[in-house]
Amino acid sequence: QSVLTQPPSASGTPGQRVTISCSGSSSNIGSNTVNWYRQLPGTAPKLLIYSNDQRPSGVPDRFSGSKSGTSASLAISGLQSEDEADYYCAAWDDSLSGLVFGGGTQLTVL
Amino acid sequence: EVQLVQSGAEVKKPGESLRISCKGSGYSFSSFWIIWVRQMPGKGLEWMGRISPSDSYTKYSPSFQGHVTISADKSINTAYLQWSSLKASDTAMYYCARRLNSGRFDPWGQGTLVTVSS
Numbered sequence: 001q002s003v004l005t006q007p008p009s010a011s012g013t014p015g016q017r018v019t020i021s022c023s024g025s026s027s028n029i030g031s032n033t034v035n036w037y038r039q040l041p042g043t044a045p046k047l048l049i050y051s052n053d054q055r056p057s058g059v060p061d062r063f064s065g066s067k068s069g070t071s072a073s074l075a076i077s078g079l080q081s082e083d084e085a086d087y088y089c090a091a092w093d094d095s096l097s098g099l100v101f102g103g104g105t106q107l108t109v110l
Numbered sequence: 111e112v113q114l115v116q117s118g119a120e121v122k123k124p125g126e127s128l129r130i131s132c133k134g135s136g137y138s139f140s141s142f143w144i145i146w147v148r149q150m151p152g153k154g155l156e157w158m159g160r161i162s163p164s165d166s167y168t169k170y171s172p173s174f175q176g177h178v179t180i181s182a183d184k185s186i187n188t189a190y191l192q193w194s195s196l197k198a199s200d201t202a203m204y205y206c207a208r209r210l211n212s213g214r215f216d217p218w219g220q221g222t223l224v225t226v227s228s
Contacts (some may be wrong), residue, residue: 002154035214037155044205045147045155046220050214088155092213099145099157099215100170 004089006102013110017077020105022089024070028100032092034072039086081109112136113115114219121225129192130222134205138189140164143209145214146191152200
């Protein structure tokens with residue numbers, strides 16, 4: 001049972017826009033920034049979005065993040081086949097004094 | 111280039127001990143926390159704990175407290191994750207990652223697969 005709640009799966013067709021939600025509480029998303037990680041099959045997770053809505057260099061602007069209250073979301077526009085991956089949200093939890101993750105969302109490009 | 115390089119895959123028997131490593135390069139290793147993350151087969155990411163290499167202060171997730179030990183040797187820019195008595199349920203991929211001041215974790219190591227089987 002993950003502390004942050006994500007839908008287990010999402011899908012879209014090439015070119016579409018998809019969003020992935022991430023729900024938490026006042027001790028994590030409500031008081032700290034949210035980061036998103038992408039994990040391609042058989043590889044390590046990689047930072048995709050940080051500080052709620054910032055993209056590291058090299059991440060296309062098709063990827064965007066937002067946060068409101070105790071929820072966050074990741075949006076991917078212009079969906080491409082190579083976007084098929086698992087996406088995880090994460091935030092620091094003040095009660096745990098540790099990092100909490102969502103359960104991950106498996107994105108399928110139909 | 112900033113990178114974390116982890117030690118290779120391990121196959122162990124239940125009850126055996128193990129230490130895996132995570133070596134940082136391209137940055138001031140002592141200045142940033144290192145975390146360890148478990149990913150069991152087909153499952154999501156779980157935070158295990160973190161260490162501050164400068165003073166070796168550690169903090170464990172309650173789920174892993176007492177089951178693993180996290181340590182670091184800043185003289186060789188290396189963090190460690192160790193078990194004194196492995197169980198079959200420890201079979202998983204283990205990742206290390208660097209915590210930046212903004213609270214994001216980047217980069218991640220390539221992962222170390224630990225298989226525990228009799």
